[in-house]
Amino acid sequence: MSRSKTTYREAVRAAIREAMRDDPRVFLMGEDVGRYGGCYAVSMGLLEEFGEQRVRDTPLSESAFVGAGIGAALGGMRPIVEVMTVNFSLLALDQIVNTAATLRHMSGGQFSVPLVIRMATGAGRQLAAQHSHSLECWYAHVPGLKVVAPATLADARGMLGTALADPDPVIVFEHAGLYNMEGELEDDAGAVDISRAAVRRTGKDVTLVTYGGSLHKTLQAAQALAGEGIEAEVVDLRSLRPIDDATIVKSLSRTHRALVVDEGWRTLSLSAEITTRLVEQAFYELDAPVGRVCSEEVPIPYPAHLEAAALPQPEKIASAVRRMLRA
């Protein structure tokens, strides 16, 4: 199988392009997605390729254009709505939580909202506290939504198509720090499942559960630990709602120790949810308390050194594992 060099950004773009070519109902809508090419340059060139009807710049009103996306989905289209960052998506919370997530239920199954909302999340690019937060868990809390976090090129390339095929709203979180990530991708890479977690590295001593932008920091930590004789297994959640309990429980049952790495804040977070599930479902497998490495509980700082200090980093993850193993 031939492989080509690409980036996360290009993989997302390829996924959008494929979806729009394959299905005339698919269109892209959001702030600066057209003429400017997207604030993270994901949609660069798509306006030229598909025209203004299908690559639509919107006013700066998240509530309005997410609501329009919901309406289009109800009307039979397959919209991809891009929201610049999860911070801004709070302006559309009402549309997403009160409308998109509820209509199937409130209509007794008569209406579905086949909408995909892409948004950037996460810190690390010195965009300060209003553009850098990881609020995935707010959406992962809500029944009626599916929430996914592609962390690899293959998932960036493959999750969008599966999300569009889903009859219900799916929110895709693209970590802003991943867009420049380079790697090789098979030329015929395509749709992937969006319900299961994946073991990205196998190991027998500890299970590191993570997702999104933290996956690569966690893999770096696992690499460093391997040099010390500690074999860490790394599980990429991929889907944040629903959470694939079976995979994390199975991994913990092999390693008997778990550490959750989550760029969200610790309090009432996805890491809290994962920890609880492990304790509920695999208490007797635990040989140590479940550990967590999360962001410091501050608005993400602007200065580079403070921002770095506020986030999970490979060294923090590795030293948390060492403490757990007392190695």
Place this chain on the structure above:
Amino acid sequence: MPEFLMPSLGADMTQGTLVEWAVKPGDRVHRGDVVAVVETSKGAIDVEIFSDGIIDQLLVPEGTTVPVGEPLALVRSDGRPEPEAPAAPAEAPVRPVTREPAPEAPAEPAVPVEPSTPAPAAEARGEAAARVRASPAARRRAEELDVDIGKLQGTGPGGAVVIADVEQASGPGPAEEETPNPMGEKPRALTEAPGDIREIIAAAMTRSKREIPHYYLSNWVDLAPANGWLADWNDSHPVEERLIPGVLMIRAVALALERFHEFNGFFRDGKFQPGDGIHVGAAISLRRGGLVAPGLRDANKRSLVELMTAFRGLVARARAGRLKASEMAGGTITVSSLGEQGVEEVYPVIYSPQVAIVGFGTPSERPWVVEGRVEPRWLVRVSLAADHRVSDGHRGALFLEAVTHLLQEPDSL
């Protein structure tokens, strides 16, 4: 003062629920009296006491689930005066010997607490000091390996006992066998609620097939002599003394075992331990599904009629879910008879930690060569599964031949 402990009613039992007390404080009890009803995963079981005395105090209220070995009651020896401690009953001078010291105040009330069991890194304060710090997985592993967690020095976070400490303490053996288990699964500790007989059987059989190197032998048994003898006997005896073929089979196995000790007993801690008698477990299927194999004690020393009576009682109590404790765990070998199920032969699975099991298929009429001529005969296929760590096929063959031979001479049974 002697304690009456939650008994182990089977090798796989780790806890039981005290359903009902049959005695109250002040009652005089004798060895063999039923004092309580305990619910286990195999059903409600009448529990006997093994010493004479007077019930002094019931320590566990009805409805409580406690681990095996936990004191249930205090029993005064006969004739001893009652210790008077009416002033402060709460500070009963009793330290139950449990693996995890009970969380109430230690015996020396004045001094604020050095726990007698050195709880490694438990910051010695009040209740925390009394509880051993151990991970849940380590506790489960300790139960599986029968390791006393209170005696271990923890090496985990905060000095907690972790799996590695338990496995190290138990030494080589099951702990090491298990690591390369290709299934990647560990047997679950059998601490679940009553009613999970399927799970109990699954665990016992999995352990058996994983740990015991079985070998199998089988033989044809001509039933003509036994059937003829049985017909005569049953014709000439009252109903309550009538026998079934299964009892002859149990008796034949028991008598053969007198000469073949290596099939009667247990494989524990890496070696064979002969049984303290010949107690034949009879596999009894239960109507609600599953089976139990309660023991017929001293089957080699009891007459056929006595065995028949005992067997009838076992079946009735097993199916009613009211086996006595001593019966439940009693077998030193098991006999499994498929009776009228219509299959020729059974390849039985040893009931660990026993070392052998004898199976009988369904008797059927077949061509058989007698003195150079083919004759129709009633035959049954007898099979032996035995633990190759303890015995070899040669001895197994001799044993099976002895069983066969005894069934040819029913007068000797």
